[in-house]
Amino acid sequence: MARPRQTLLTRQRIVDAASALVDAEGLEALSMRRLATELGVQGPSLYNHFPTKADILDAVADGVISQVSLAAFGTADWASALRSWARSYHAVLVAHPNVVPVLAHGPGRRPAALAMADVVYGALIDAGWPPARATHIGALMRYLVTGSALGSFALGFDIDPELYERYPHLQAAPRLAEHHVAVDEGAFELGLDLLINGLLASRREDRVDDVRA
Structure with a gap:
């Protein structure tokens, strides 16, 4: 046989x-x-x-990185593209949280990670950001995305109400675990909004300074 x-x-x-x-x-x-x-x-x-x-x-x-969508780059303005990319990046890492510590060390020699960095950096340069600032923005976006996927803020609190008797401002902390998805996603979206809006404001200030000069 x-x-x-x-x-x-x-x-x-x-x-x-x-x-x-x-x-x-x-x-x-x-x-x-x-x-x-x-x-x-x-x-x-x-x-x-x-x-x-x-x-x-x-x-x-x-x-894992190859699953992140880069489709918005080249089809949307730089701020919208960054926002779309960050959300896709965040969603992929949340789906694969155990890999995040490996990714936190940077792209290394990994092809998909290097291609992603190249697209993001290139889009920022094409949008008129100076090379050094484009590097800072890329790093800052990665800090936000990987940091938000490393662990749950809400699940870091114990559910025992008696633990918080000495901490009057944390009386609702035991219930955070019940709402951890909303808390963690809300925190990420808030951080993303603040970051993108801050970058937009910085660009506007730069343009005003250029006109005055």
Whole structure:
């Protein structure tokens, strides 16, 4: 009797399995041995596609970034494009929170992350922002998005009412957990509004200064 045909092991299969494992159990659950078990292969076969676990993590992180929409750049003004991109970026990271610590270190050599940085920076330069300021804006947007996805502000409060008897301004804190989605999304949207509006105001002031000069 012929032996059952084994499913071909590919880079994409490895990345998909690693992504599912990280999403379900966190970064600490990912190991070459565990991944090989999940895929039903021998551990050494993974090394034919990825030299190290870090390389797999990079591919997982880049796969997450590839889901972020950059469609607004080139079709909307710079402020609207930034807002649309930030919302997509935020939504993707909220859907894959366990990968955020990897992404927080920057794009490294990851193709999708570098392509995203290139599009955002290029759009800001095309809009007339000086290179240094465009870099600052890109970094600031990343701080807001990754920071907002690293953890829940609301879920950081204990639900025991007695804990807050000594803190008169935190009497409603035990109920924050019930509304954590609204609190966290509201905070992100507020931060995004303040950031974009501040940048728009800065541009207006720059134009006034240019006219006066």
